[in-house]
Amino acid sequence: MAVQALKDYKFPPADSQDKFHGGQLLYVGWDDHLMFCAPFAYCLPPSMPFSELCEKFMPHSFGYHPDWKSVDFSKVTWLKSGQPWQPDMSKTLAEQGLKHKDMLRFQTPGLKGINGSCS
């Protein structure tokens, strides 16, 4: 269905990549850790290596959780838009095909949040 309107209804999207000063949006959620109420939104340079996301940005955002210190990135599994996905730590976001507004979830086997409550 298209929108019903009085006249032609054509407007640019509010969040196209060109509006982010060279950055691209990337969302990251940690499965079974609802202590973080929602996935986080980052605005990152496409030329940034994926390892920097894991070593710099994610510890800053997720580090408060007592499980964080047990996260072993070699065992982490990833989902992109809900489908299994394997990142290459040394490649940049752009090189491994991460697009503006892509959605990543990561799963940390064995870690189930505060007292196993998925918190």
Add this chain to the structure above:
Amino acid sequence: MDMNVKKKKLGLKEKYAHMTRGLDWQTTYQPMEKVFPQATFEGIKIHDWDKWEDPFRLTMDAYWKYQAEKERKLYAVLDAFAQNNGHLGITDARYLNAVKLFLTGISPLEYVAHRGFAAAGRNFPGVGPRVACLMQSVDEIRHAQTQIHAISNYNKHYDGFHDFKHMLERVWYLSVPKSFFDDAFSAGPFEWMIAIGFSFEYVLTNLLFVPFMSGAAYNGDMATVTFGFSAQSDEARHMTLGLECIKFMLEQDPDNLPIVQKWIDKWAWRGIRVLSLVGMMMDYMLPKRVMSWKEAWEIYFEQNGGALFADLARYGIKVPDCLTQCSEDKEHISHQTWATFYQYGGAAAFHTWMPNDEEMDWLSAKYPNTFDKYYRDRFTHWRDEAEKGNRFYTNTLPMLCQVCQIPMIFTEPGDPTKICYRESEYEGEKYHTCSDGCKHIFDDEPEKYSQAWLPVHQIYQGNCFPEGTDPTAEGFDPLAAVLDWYHFNNGHDNLDFEGSRDQANFAAWRGMATKNT
């Protein structure tokens, strides 16, 4: 001698006819369709506007008289409240945060409702709905004003009340109610009537008003209670208008049914998402609880709403699909929403806190299926950490739903341990939504929602800093800049209730009123 016959006064019925239907005319300089361009584009077919049954046989002169009387009473109470330091009679200073939420999140919407009903009145070719919309439009601006006046007393004493209008346009969580009304207002007049007149004012109003007003009564806030009484008779009229409007559309043409059904489905879901804020208010922000959100939902929605939809079934209207999801959600949304404000409490214009043991027991009793299993450990952990001086504040912006604009906090149907992720693509761009309900709304009108002003994305675009800010400067603190742009008094309006200025002042002033030292 001629007798001077005294002219008879108009009978009520005649007067009513003259002052409503009699005010209409047919245009001659311009064709009617040019004068009322919004009457047809939504696809709703109206054959005879005179079939509109005026739900409240009220004329403007009588309207002014009633409202003026109510106004006099209200302001007398407000004066007494102010002069007697009524603010010290509330249960606990935590309660004030529910009032802040109301003033910043609800009162400005009354004003938008005023504008929306004025526009609907202008755009309907039929005189019956036009007069009804005019009255509701005046009601709504009166509600906005009386709420602001009632609550302004608190602004003299407490933080977070000072700039609600400015905040509505900017603050991340206020974009939730704001975008809800903007969505309705930017639709045509018929959709507006279903969105606000029917879904919001009829189906959901009891879940908004009753909790806030009963909450005020239970917590000693006489100013807000009095406002509530003053508005109550108007609300009854608004509900009747919403119902009349939907019946009128359905009776005019069978082709209207699928359009009306689509709008009911959409606006029920949109409204329910906004009400998450009320849910957390009831379960967490009222020191003296009225009832749980779940109980309110069962009484006001499942029972009362069920009766309404049974009545509409004869027109072919079905209960919105999203309701199956809602009977699961009623066990969760208040906890999920409060958890969100607690962790983003650095960026909220009210205080947040963790419930004490007694309150957690109340929550366990009210939510036997969910609270202990999914939320108690989380909240206890946060409380313990706060006591150790490690109070949890999230330091990264959340991902938002493209439609309801709430952070993606809601969980998957059937699995409250997993966030619900939904994704759509439109013209090569990705869009994320929090639920099947919001995804469905997006997919139906992607042209509209792709323009959403999402606070998180706007911050990243650099549009939410005070003018002249240089985000590339060394030591730039984006959160402080955003709070400045919001007009928050950083350190006073936000953060935990424990240690706040409100907490200290209330304790000191109440102490002066009740003790001798």
